Amino acid sequence: MLNKASLVFLSLSIALELALGSSVELVSPKPNDVLKAGSTVHIKWHVNDASTGPIRLQFASGKSSALSIDGIIAENVDASLGSYKWKIPSDLKAKK
Numbered sequence: 001m002l003n004k005a006s007l008v009f010l011s012l013s014i015a016l017e018l019a020l021g022s023s024v025e026l027v028s029p030k031p032n033d034v035l036k037a038g039s040t041v042h043i044k045w046h047v048n049d050a051s052t053g054p055i056r057l058q059f060a061s062g063k064s065s066a067l068s069i070d071g072i073i074a075e076n077v078d079a080s081l082g083s084y085k086w087k088i089p090s091d092l093k094a095k096k
Contacts, residue, residue: 040087040088041086043084
């Protein structure tokens with residue numbers, strides 16, 4: 001069971017902001033949401049710049065000040081879609 005939703009949240013937030021270079025609001029998952037390995041999570045965000053290009057979604061572990069990227073969820077996602085459904089791998093282990 002992946003209990004570190006905040007790690008996914010932080011990584012997504014950072015990846016979106018860096019890729020977009022504009023104001024991005026991550027809607028879900030929330031920092032304390034519990035994500036289960038093998039389940040599907042609907043990642044949602046709002047973009048304030050309509051001219052934004054494709055983005056990369058990543059997940060990470062570690063402290064928010066020193067995140068370590070653990071993997072890529074998706075690449076070349078159209079930011080204007082505002083959401084992405086991610087099937088969490090059933091063998092994904094929570095990290096500290």
